[in-house]
Amino acid sequence: MRVLPLRPILFALAAFAAVLIYLIWWVSYAGIHYIPRYSLRPPGASGEVQGTSVRLLSMIRSDQLAPVEGGQPGIPEPGAAWIVAELEAVRHDPTKEFLCGTELIGPEQRLWSTASVRVTRSTPSCPLDLSVGQPVRFESIFMVPARYVDQLSGIALRDDSTAARTPVIRPSF
């Protein structure tokens, strides 16, 4: 009776297991990093991102953006509307910097980035060098098709440096 070569079989099994572990790791990594995952916060609650607590104070629709110095208002593209989100940020980790990565989430996870507006606003769009513990208000402005205005979920606080779920904050009303 022939004896099976144990060492080559064990080596092949070890190689197969190593490949399997690699595939499982890669599929898990890709699932976490490339498929957006969100954590919907309760209305009025803050979200944590980059060592900063961010709260959505209000989110209103507007067909015009008023400039702070007067003059021509900002008009959205045909069939679209402005969504003006007023936010409050409190930095509590001096080693991290809040980068204002806000996105508006609509139905079926439609995402809109902040719009480039050609008017000067009274509220800053992104506060830099936040002092620790000091609340600062800022606004994010989005342009969305008017038909989605009533189907918005909230503001996603995006941070590409972490695999954690992206917090989605909502106004308290």
Added chain:
Amino acid sequence: MLGALAAITLVAVSAVGLRVSDPDEKKFEVINGVIGKPVKVNDGEVTVTQVKVGTILKQYGEIQDSTDGMFVAVSVTGAAVGPKRLELNAARLLSGDVRYEGYQLSAGVNSDPGFQTSVDGLFEVDPAQIDDLTLEMGSNEILHGYQQRVRIKLGVTRANAEEWRAVAEGVIEPATMTTRAIP
């Protein structure tokens, strides 16, 4: 140690073998279309509505350039009809084995969800090589999987190429980019 070296060698040989045996295989799916009809690609639709030709380029009310060849402006509308952003930021013209890249950076079209963007993609071509002129659009990605690319024939054929060359003498004025919500 010997096993690891053998494994690395086998992987390298396999990679080289795959590459050598498959050098010209398309790494993308081609979706063909015709001018005037929307073509579904990725998460949106793209439509070519018009083709303009000329030899003198006028933009922003001023003559910007002229060519001994031929400028071709392709009016394209990209509509992000699905939940994702439509990104067709790479555009070129094909005529047989000849490829013409965009004359300006903004030859492609991108749209946020629910929006459609129209742009005149501008190309400079050799008038002697415009048979079966086709617009190809895809996305520029450093790392990508199996892409979709749309190819839309612009109506320039071997039979009517001479007519296109004849009407190219003159000013061409590409339209500026416009965006609107999808109706």
